[in-house]
Amino acid sequence: MLKIENLHVRVDGKAILKGINLHVRAGEVHAIMGPNGSGKSTLSNVIAGRDGYEVSEGSIRFKGKDLLGMAPEERAWEGVFLAFQYPVEIPGVNNTYLLKAGVNARRRHLGLPELDAMDFMQRVKEKAKLVELDPSFLSRGVNEGFSGGEKKRNEIFQMAVLEPELALLDETDSGLDIDALRVVAGGVNRLRSPERAIVMVTHYQRLLDYIQPDIVHVLVDGRILKSGDKALALELEARGYDWVREEAGA
Amino acid sequence: MSLSIEQLRAQARDAFARHGVPTRRLEHWKYTDVKRALAPLADNLLELPSDPMPVDALGDELSIAGLDAWRIVIADGVVLSLPDDPPQGVHVASLAGQLHAQPEQGVAALHFDEQAPLFNGLVALNAALAGDGIVIRLEDGVRLDKPLYLLHLSRGKAVHIRHRIQLGRHAEATVIEHYAGMDAGLSNVISRLHLAEGARLHHVRVQQEAVGRTHIGRVEAELERHSQFVSHSVALGASLSRVDIVAELRGPGADCRLDGLYLTNGRQHADHHTVIAHRAPHCRSREMYRGVLDGRSRAVFNGRVVVHEGAVKTDSAQSNANLLLSGRAEVDTKPELEIYNDDVKCAHGATIGQLDENQLFYLKSRGLAHEEARQLLTFAFADEVLTGIAVPALRRHIEHAAFSKLPHGEDIEGMLAGHDGTGEMA
Structure with a gap:
């Protein structure tokens, strides 16, 4: 589903990603772990299409299509979703309208009829329950006045409503207390499906206690130095990242 | 000392002769060339207005749809009719x-004070020529059950109107002034408001005059102890508009909110000058003005807050x-x-800019097309000013x-279909 080949990315002229290779198949859950500054957020931002990143080499293909040639909204229509590390507040733009516009823009792109208000609200209410989102949040401005935990919960709620094929979770666990983490992880787990791939970017392995990955990658200094199963995450938790660096001779 | 109307008019003519139409040499008119805008009228500014225009069905056509209100139509500065049966304790006259x-x-309604903040020749001109307007008084404790809606239709070359609204103690009202001028010319309107102890007034100006027209507005509000004044000034129309709002917080605990929105395009020019004078302790003022400018339009905002010596514990933003x-x-x-005591909390800030890139990216990442995202953010930016309109x-x-x-x-309006201002879906 997602094929990243030899991806090199620069920010302000500085090389951040130095040859990333990553293959994610439908139905898989990947975790990308790494210390601060290793390039984790750069990777998810580049996949989602944020400005300010210069791809100097390599490719990203999604369902066989060249993702790098698409505008951010086209990526969303194709089924890419980014749960932001720092969701922005947008006062005055109602959470529910945003989602309705997003869902229907994608449906138009796919040649499907738009959802009417009733069907849409039905879906919204179901999904809000999934992440135990207070219904009053639906009619508020996007993330307006939300606590850190509420913003993260809202991201997963949006993901549930938009039903992406590829979900990127950027440090979704940061800023969550243990109860909120459990709820958010429960929401993500219920969205696991054979048609959907999930890529989690995280600093800590804590999230992986709740969302079990199929494959764990270690991203250090802009390269994936090691990949393995869930046991790798536990080893990173116990031993840190330096041994991976040494082992790779980096 | 009480003046006769003839004496007052004569004084006003003298004052206008002395001050004239403001020029850009005056500090508060530096950016707004009203003299040039009024040049076509210059020679006959002191002539009395002509007969009122026939209104026909226009009043209904231009009225705010679905508004349940006490409606009063003012055509070319002449009050056409008054409510037949105003509620008990409400006195409405022309x-x-x-x-x-x-x-x-x-x-008393036509009173003018050359020492008042932002006084200028057009205030004197209004006092000299305004022949009509609404004079409304609410007795103590009276709450107006629905808004008073003043619809101003103006076609005349120069229209001068004077309103006076007085709320008794703990009285409450919403007053909407709607300006829908249709031809080139001048609308010059002054509203004098008085809020007695504990009174609450929501005053909304919606200026939608035709392009080509010059709109001069002035709102003077006096707030006594614990009264609450909320003002919205929305400037959408006219080629040149200038609105001065002066709020005098005279009694302890008075509370005032001045909000405003200007949307301009083409070669429109919209100017707001506001003065909030804190003259008593424990008063609070809030002010939020926002503008969206397109084309070669120009806007001016000048917000002055004066905290006088005795106005301790002032809270102003x-x-x-x-x-x-x-x-x-x-x-x-x-x-x-301007702050003349130490015991105050004041904050202010002004920004001029473009849309926020992070917000734009967020919306696009959720599937909104670039233009759609831009329009939605622009509308949301403007709409925030309107949240206080109940x-x-x-x-x-x-x-x-x-x-x-x-x-x-119109695309965004379609997208937000079902929006009823409360954030509920249809």
């Missing part, structure tokens, strides 16, 4: 009627934010704080007018 029946009340949609639009914004039909009307002024606004 200024023309009062000048005839109770001249001393009429003279002011903000002005502007969004420029075009590289050729221009804003001059100037917050002015009359749904009024808010809808302003939102609709705003949509039709924004580039491709």
